[in-house]
Amino acid sequence: MMISAGLPMVIPSCPFFFDPEALAVSVTMAEASDGLAWAGGAITGAIIAYATRKYTYLPLGPLAGYVSGFDVWMPWLTFVVALGAPIVAYLIYEFTCKRLIDEHKLIPLFPDAGVYGLIMVGIFKAGTPRSGYLGFEGGDFAFQHAIISLMMQLAGVAVVIGLGVITAFILSLILERMTALRVEDDMQVDGLDARFWDIRTDVQTLAEIQEQAATGGGTVPRGAPMKPETKG
Structure with missing residues (x-):
């Protein structure tokens, strides 16, 4: 909007x-x-x-x-x-x-x-x-x-998309070294809110969906804080 x-x-x-x-x-x-x-x-x-x-x-x-x-x-x-x-x-x-x-x-x-x-x-x-x-x-x-002409339109499409991809690739390399564009895979699955602030959002994550499908049971209530895993 x-x-x-x-x-x-x-x-x-x-x-x-x-x-x-x-x-x-x-x-x-x-x-x-x-x-x-x-x-x-x-x-x-x-x-x-x-x-x-x-x-x-x-x-x-x-x-x-x-x-x-x-x-x-x-x-x-x-x-x-x-x-x-x-x-x-x-x-x-x-x-x-x-x-x-x-x-x-x-x-x-x-x-x-x-x-x-x-x-x-x-x-x-x-x-x-x-x-x-x-x-x-x-x-x-x-x-x-x-x-x-149709050929010139297609050529224009290829040029514009090509330049956009090249520019995005160059900027990605620069920003990745400056600000780290990626995080670890497990952090992406859990969500940064959960990892950094111990907050569970009202959006079901992919990990929760997969866990629910595998167990056939319920999920953690919405808004409940995540508890760190303990060993032993």
Whole structure:
């Protein structure tokens, strides 16, 4: 919800404004419809939330629709593309949950719904003039001197993800030596709250779930302090 609240501050900074008509156009000088991107995502997100009984998809749906893009589309096509974005986000979200990947917010949105939107642009808007600036008639900055293509969209996806992975890897190496990004495996299982402050949270840990499944009995009451193990 913090992202939703902050996006209106980002959107007004994207267009160009031309006086005296005060025309606002996007970077690609095309019609856009922000509201329909949100609406398409919200509809599919609500359907998925109702079908799965998981409220998470209520806020995730509109964000997926927005991320899927509303730049070079005509308004009606913006809506259609946004309808499909939450489905992609849903599939990836469920995949990360099943694989116990502790990142359920950004991965379904940006690497997945975002990539979906980029590919859709390459499929449905191939050949659309783009790039450049008004007033330039030649050279690399000539107005709409390039066109959209599926191959260039795929290349862009590969470059962006590749640079992101490389940057994250380098930062991980640096931060690991500065602040220690990892802790011991048994500490991850028990939880840092339990290890450092002897506090048991109201969230069932993986170790508790496995112990409950193995013994078939109950678990330690929620909120009870952990007692250190004694030998002998």
